Amino acid sequence: MAAFDEMLPEVSGLRRPYEAYDRWLKEQDPARLTQKMQDAERVFRKTGITFAVYGEQEASERLIPFDIVPRILSGQEWRRLTQGIEQRVQALNAFLDDIYHRQEILRAGRVPRELVAKNEAFLPEMIGVRPPAGVYTHIIGVDIVRISENEFYVLEDNARTPSGVSYMLENRETMMQLFPELFQKIKVRPVENYPQLLRQSLAAVRPQSSKGAPTIAVLTPGSYNSAYFEHAFLADQMGVQLVEGQDLRVVDGHVAMRTTEGYKQIDVLYRRVDDNFLDPLTFRPDSALGVPGIMDVYRAGNITIANAPGTGIADDKAIYSYMPEIVEFYTGRKAILGNIPTWRCSEPDSLKYVLEHIGELVIKEVHGSGGYGMLVGPAATKKECQEFAKKLQTKPSNYIAQPTLALSTCPILTEKGLAPRHVDLRPYVLVSDRIQIVPGGLTRVALKEGSLVVNSSQGGGTKDTWVLDD
Amino acid sequence: MLLGRTANGLYWMNRYIERAENMARLVDAGLRMALTRTQSASEEWNSVLLSAGSDIAFSQKYQDYTAANVSDFLLRDTSNPSSTMSSIETARNNARMVRTALTRETWESINEAWMSLKRMLARPIDERDLPTVLDAIKRETALIRGSFYGTMLRNEIFDFSQLGTYVERADNTARILDVKYYVLLPSLSWVGSTLDNYQWESILRSVSAHRSYRWVYEADYKPTNIADYLILNVRMPRSLTFCYRFLGEHLKFLADDYGERHACHGTAEKIQALLKRGSIKDIFDHGLHEFLAEFIRDNTRLGDEIAQDYRFY
Secondary structure, rough: OOOOOOOOOOOOOOOHHHHHHHHHHHHOOOOHHHHHHHHHHHHHHHHHOOOOOOOOOOOOOEEOOOEEEEEEEEEHHHHHHHHHHHHHHHHHHHHHHHHHHOOOHHHOOOOOOOHHHHOOOOOHHHHOOHHHHOOOEEEEEEEEEEEOOEEEEEEEEEEOOOOOOOHHHHHHHHHHHOOOOHHOOEEEOOOOOOHHHHHHHHHHHHOOOOOOOOOEEEEEEOOOOOOOHHHHHHHHHHHOOOEEEHEEEEEOOOEEEEOOOOEEOOOEEEEEHHHHHHOOEEEEEEOOOOOOOOHHHHHOOOOOOEEEOOHHHHHHHHHHHOOHHHHHHOOOOOOEEEOOOEOOOOOOOHHHHHHHHHHHEEEEOOOOOOOOOOEEEOOOOOOHHHHHHHHHOOOOEEEEEOOOOOEEEEEEEEEEEEEEEEEEEEEEEEOOEEEOOOOOOOOEEEEEOOOOOOOOOHHHEEEEEEEEOO | OOEHHHHHHHHHHHHHHHHHHHHHHHHHHHHHHHHOOOOOHHHHHHHHHHOOHHHHHHHHOOOOHHHHHHHHHHOOOOOOOOOOHHHHHHHHHHHHHOHOOOOOHHHHHHHHHHHHHHHHHHOOOOOHHHHHHHHHHHHHHHHHHHHHHOOOOOOHHHHHHHHHHHHHHHHHHHHHHHHHHHHHOOOOOOOHHHHHHHHHHHHHOOOOOOOHHHHHHOOOOOOOHHHHHHHOOOOOOOOOHHHHHHHHHHHHHHHHHHOOOHHHHHHHHHHHHHHOOHOOOOOOHHHHHHHHHHHHHHHHHHHHHHHHHHHOO
């Protein structure tokens, strides 16, 4: 399948956003670039930017491979994208507010009622609860793929606890360390103020009852979590406390952390712990990662939890297929950013189609993430397809299917020079009393030739993402 | 504002960095003894293990008290929780947990020490390489200390870190003295025999003080002087008095900062008063072993009280 290359498309030659970079690249000594690649790895290892891979005892700390060729978007491309993202994020928050209150979209029959009611990501505990400032999903990562010059699609919305933003920041930091001269030649819009924006954004959604400057904390499952580095990084960069469940308890109707001087109230909790583990009194009783009673404090309006519990219903893969309707329902306009056509296997006609075309499609678990539990038809063996078909037939509603898209490529530096690899893009969106999108995001790249799976747990790497200041 | 759990992590991070280095120092002193005195080598290794508090665990695993066995056990055996490798690993885990409280330089120096020692101690140490390995351990911990002192803000984070360092160091020095207290007793051998001379030098070597001793006292080793140096000298950075001077200071900073005194302040002051009041003669009269045993107990209690008073758990 011929893919659109963002730097060097076959038909038209070098694309404009890459012109200045290409000029610079041609002046470079290949040996020096190889050296820089090794330098980058050393920087990452030294600073401990690692992630844990579950189930791999030996290599408990690994690096996400970093490629030194940036992925570049023009200012114009970016403006178009942000309009679409803003619209989508507005719709997501409006959908969540509706679904936990009047449920008008269900009454209007635009989204099937049972899809929500029977969904594990829908939390009945949130019905009628209005989060501080009315914001449900404060931090969103919208995964976007491109297939041609003008076609961008949303692959999925991450409205729970999107990760990876620390890589966006560290990738830029690393690039600036390795190639300071490049940033003098080419004006790239900065991303490094993300932590400040995040802090301001969290402060802006503090509970009404909190007086003065709110106390903010990041809640992590602990140093053995795969994304611990990011939790520590963000807390550090924001200048707020990094807490674990064992540090917190409910004191006088507020959530408080155990400090060396006693318990101190917390107003805003940026939690990186899943809904299920948030409160053992409300959700999983065996959870040691959360805070007993935090949901009561939340319902009383005495703490902001970001993102709100129950936001998973908005990024559920079964709901995803209704996003065009959802966007139109709440914003009154057609969605600027399209969805990838999606077959819901719960519908008999779709299931029939999917089973017949299993070798051409990408099939995903509705609740899966991280690239686990999915089938990439064209890359799978006949036997794998047959086995997956059985799973599909046993529990069709657990799956959706999408066509295998020719994701755009961007070159990476290999031993043999530049070589195209498939990429996607995750911009990070902050919602408070306004919507802010940091110019850029995380570009994930499938390092294996021809591979379409960009997840870091499946051999994906990352690139610095540039939005040109033009 | 500091989380109790973070204070705990800082405290133990520093105790373990100190311990990682102390193990190298003890092996260094043992090695020296073994090189110069082949006859009582196994006895000497046994006292090294006693000083490290690892004698029982060692005897469950080995029968022979040889340089290879002891150095392997104290430096690289991860089943020994106090070995240099285990200590640096625990220190790093704690550093990872409190990472937001550390400067980038401090974290990186700990992370790099862990990476390089992990590589170095991956395989059994060839006897010929032992001096190089011991040097590397001391260098790595010195780098950590350097970046820590050079970059950390002097606030409560610094205070809790220092408390860990000095509680561990005081414990270590007191144990070294207690294991060898009998060779320091004046009644036994008032005029030092050759054997005594070696023993005394070994004590000084295990706290890296065999050279500085001569700058302070006369060239000859005298047991009262050695005891005085390691217990009462205000300037010797590993003496009990020195450790308590800083423990007292950092506890006072915390009390001033927080506007609150705790049980640990009383305990530290009591120990400090004891060290200030006595001369080395009084300590010998009271009984050196009794004095050290009591000190080790009190020092441990101080550690427990700090944990409780500042809500480590």
